[in-house]
Amino acid sequence: MATTETADPTNFAAAPVNSALDAGQKTKLLSEMMRIRRFEQAALKYYNAGKMGGFLHLYIGQEAVAVGAVSLMGENDHVITAYRDHGHALAVGMGMNECMAELYGKVTGCSQGKGGSMHFFAPDKNYWGGHGIVAGQTPLGAGLAFALKYKGLKGCAMCFLGDGAINQGAYHEALNLAGLWDLPVIYVIENNGYSMGTSQKRSSAFKNCLAERADGYDIVWDLINGHDLYEVRAKLEQAVERAHNESRPTVVEIATYRYYGHSVADANAKKYRTPDEIENYKNNFDPINLWRKRLVEEGVVTEENADEIDKAAKAEADASVEFAEQSEFPTEEDITKHVYWEVDNGTDAGNTGKHFFH
Amino acid sequence: MATTETADPTNFAAAPVNSALDAGQKTKLLSEMMRIRRFEQAALKYYNAGKMGGFLHLYIGQEAVAVGAVSLMGENDHVITAYRDHGHALAVGMGMNECMAELYGKVTGCSQGKGGSMHFFAPDKNYWGGHGIVAGQTPLGAGLAFALKYKGLKGCAMCFLGDGAINQGAYHEALNLAGLWDLPVIYVIENNGYSMGTSQKRSSAFKNCLAERADGYDIVWDLINGHDLYEVRAKLEQAVERAHNESRPTVVEIATYRYYGHSVADANAKKYRTPDEIENYKNNFDPINLWRKRLVEEGVVTEENADEIDKAAKAEADASVEFAEQSEFPTEEDITKHVYWEVDNGTDAGNTGKHFFH
Amino acid sequence: MRTLPYRHALREAFDEELERDPNVFIMGEEVAEYNGAYKVTEGLWKKWGDKRLIDAPISEAGFIGLGIGASMMGLRPVMELMFFSFAYVAMDQMMNNAATCRYMSGGLLNCPIVVRGPANGGTNVGATHSHCPENIFGNMPGLKVVSPATAYDAKGLMKTAIRDNDPVYFMENTLLYGIEGEVPENADLPDGELIIPLGVADVKREGTDVSLIAHGRCVLTALEAAEQLEAEHNIKAEVVDIRSVRPLDEETILNSVKKTNRAVYIEENKPFCGVGAQVASTIQEKAFDYLDAPVMRVTSIDSPAFYSPPVEKMQLPHSAMIIEKVLAM
Amino acid sequence: MRTLPYRHALREAFDEELERDPNVFIMGEEVAEYNGAYKVTEGLWKKWGDKRLIDAPISEAGFIGLGIGASMMGLRPVMELMFFSFAYVAMDQMMNNAATCRYMSGGLLNCPIVVRGPANGGTNVGATHSHCPENIFGNMPGLKVVSPATAYDAKGLMKTAIRDNDPVYFMENTLLYGIEGEVPENADLPDGELIIPLGVADVKREGTDVSLIAHGRCVLTALEAAEQLEAEHNIKAEVVDIRSVRPLDEETILNSVKKTNRAVYIEENKPFCGVGAQVASTIQEKAFDYLDAPVMRVTSIDSPAFYSPPVEKMQLPHSAMIIEKVLAM
């Protein structure tokens, strides 16, 4: 059963969590979305220039999901996601410099060059990655929630996954544990319609939607339009409240869209999706344009303010490229660091017996 | 949504598949259930006498499920189950001798002593085991159905699993594939209320029942009382028809009960279940007693006939013990047989390169 | 000295660590109300309650993954696999999430989790329940693998494993659970408790003629063979129990071989790429000039586990196999 | 002779086998409509259609298990793992159901399935996507493991793997997909097709001074090192490509070592219990008296895969590592 309980369910701006926002906060949300997009546009440019290795999965088009969700986080709320993780990383407050440097594989990167695009982490910001194995993070998300409950903290874990990830067994095992043990975890399915080149219809058996599988575990679920920041916040807030006050899980499915291919290496991005489909979303559902328009209508910002915010975001992204370019690569000595905590910390345990065998 | 569509859904005897049964067939069903029970009672006796190794998971109390399901099988219908597999094995027509000898670990056993209690196979009887890893058989069941469809055969695969097995990811992945690809597979959840010492409520999050999770995959499901052979046949027949005519999967959850512990080694069988609970089922829901009573009422058999059938079953079981006792153990040379088909068949491939390294 | 069965020694380790650190909890199938399928956790649920001992559904990937996530947050999960063989349904969580997240984050987190359970054959439970994946997990940098042979080692290594800040996979043996061994009372110990570091091998029998190197139950098989070798062939075998597969105490192994000039590795796993292969390759590389004969290996006969009780006995390493190898050297 | 990239050679193998046997089908993520994440199956869906090329959801345990079940019924599934690393979410199906059902049934069935995909690092995809589990699957009796280095071997071994009646895990390499190699037209072949048996090593370079033994892309690294050793140090290295890990051609390996008296095993996997450990232990056991020096090993530096492009290069085996070992012998 879907669960929308605002007075006028269509008027998400009126939801308490949104009406409580002041101009500064609303503007900051715009700025964060713009920062994510500018960061990724810069990343795309230099990835194509051969400055980076591996994969680059862009979040462009989905920004309102991570920004909206993270904007609801309090001290004891945590986030974990998959490999399409730049948006969540910047939203929780990671710096563009460390993130861009990580893409460059530099030692100044957030993972000192060891993780790359798919593996941004910031435990100090309650951000637990950045995970490359589809749905592999879903039991971890349940574990974060389990730890909060075990410690008696009022918080929740938001665990993001894609529409294709719901077909991994680990997700179902995690759902059962969350439902059975009353874990304060929120599974956020970012449904951008495709898992690589495979549409939702070709990868999943479902009746009405994907979140509905939660019924089988007696878990409340909801559907959200991901292009509307107000809606994302209003509906996700209910899930956060449920986690905080009832220690119960929620599954939300957020309709969204990625403008680029699955990763930049995706040769078929325009084959399995019609150009019309892509254009239509860009023109009518771009979460940044819609939020910008909204704030202008509300008189919160002027077009000029918005342009400045965007310019600042672009400048920050360019500066992060410069930072990454100037930074050093890790050295061969760094290869065997961060394998074992006990070794890194020079403890007796780390010095007893042979740990490395090359 | 549940799907019971007989004229009077409570009068399962009147269902075509049951009204079509002649006296001989009805008697045979009684005989098969009695044979399974007598076989297992003998197995229990000699397991406790130290004649067998490993685990012995008894099916006693659940006989109507396997017998009812297998009685619906046609030429292209296949079966696969978990480790509680003696009932299904005898129901598909495996001999008591080969089965008892397998429990004894003798070379005359159905698996030549290599599989033991959990691993009875008879591909010639469309019986694909006998699997020890919980839910590990569920993707295999989908594969049997896939093969039938691929070959253009009108058949189905009945894949049995327990109430605890539904929480393995593999089952959910298999459900999605079955729903997505229209596979003629029937997942039969034998819900005996416990997974080892854990009750359904302590292991599974659910709203009304376990089969209901099928809704999330747009798969039809049904609930069945496993003590009533007519009900098992009447309702499962609908699933078989669905598989044969629509090539669509079904999930059925059959309420049943095991009289003994999870395995004979289960020290706590009477701790996590009250004696009353066990006695109540034995006295009021024993599938053999109920069927026997029914056939007597119908005038199909007399009490005397029934006793003779039971005596014959016991005699057959005793003879199988004798057979097993008299049989030889495999030899050390047998250890490396049946590892590689190519080696066993002495092909060029089997003779090229080193296959074994001890 | 006081003797305890291996399983009780483990239970004491859990009980003491549950007492010492409120972040330690035990989770697995039937570990709480049922007292453990093999009674290793018997009595702990009664004593420590629902928060510290948790029965899990049959969802190894789910609950071990949950434990890994919880360990990142500072909890210290001790996860039971009813059989270690079931690790294969949780393989991604155990090989990727537990072993690589510290690395991929540049050291921003660590996973102090213990995953434990029996990894052995010999009770006729068949091919799927008899895996010995010490080599498989040992292959993955970031993981630690322990396999104790005695009650004493089981207790001391388990306490260390729980306190270790890296993931430790602790492989036990259903055939050892009932075997008694000396385990001192804490009161009789200098530090008031039994702690054995990982990565330290133990010479369980001194000898001069050949080094029998092993881990897990095969250590007992090696000791049995050593007795016979001395009694019947006047060959003095040294028995080296590596105890922990990774980290590995190469020094003790090499010192023994430099003394005896002959080595046999004994393990229950299948031979191809087993721990014995690693140790043999290390010995010939680092003690080449000391070897009077090639390093030999004893393993299970190379097939899936055979059910038939008398045949599985023949398939598993036994002293006759060891003696034959030694006499042929 | 005609040259083809490795990926095209594989595609020819699939195309020919799809043609030959209607029971052969290809399943995996993006193998059909998308033409394969690495374009190995490009064009096959267009030619063979929905029945023979099937796009699967992201459910490796589910669809590989499905393939195993279908193979028991006589179909011949060729399953693609987009990365072989994803085998870890399908581990139970691949280690238990594919490898043990024949055994546990006393030979009543067999599983003629091929599971294939790239198992390698070097493209900076990080720790979870760079596993090389040849040793892990090779450890399990009942399984076969193949790892071809050239387009020629890839085609010939794949055709054999598909016809083999046992499960074959075929490990490719994304860095090899684009490399051209000689692959004869069928018309130019005596039997009209290219078939290479499993279990037969190939001496890719003759030499007298040291045997460089390897599999997969490391064979090319070994050849490069051999060239430099000859050019700069006048050392004539023989390069033995084992091609198939299990079954293993020990004879060719031992004959080479008996000739050169020195051996180095090169592999991309992490060292602990790698294929090189097995081969080193075998050589010292069976050619002990022929060895002038211990068998040495070259592997990746022992940590999870490093993302940073220049650093991952240093982590992976490269000719300098090999040369250093050889010169130190």
Ligand SMILES: Cc1ncc(C[n+]2csc(CCOP(=O)(O)OP(=O)(O)O)c2C)c(N)n1
């Ligand atoms: C277990 C596993 N299988 C396959 C892959 C390869 N892969 C990476 S992302 C992806 C598609 C995932 O799609 P979705 O879950 O919808 O997330 P999105 O990329 O759309 O954000 C696939 C198949 C993987 N990383 N892990």
Ligand SMILES: Cc1ncc(C[n+]2csc(CCOP(=O)(O)OP(=O)(O)O)c2C)c(N)n1
């Ligand atoms: C993956 C896996 N985990 C755990 C086990 C151990 N185990 C065997 S049967 C069982 C209980 C299964 O209960 P259920 O599915 O209800 O089947 P039942 O025994 O009641 O027929 C457990 C936990 C196993 N064999 N495989």
Ligand SMILES: [Mg+2]
């Ligand atoms: Mg998607």
Ligand SMILES: [Mg+2]
């Ligand atoms: Mg049950």
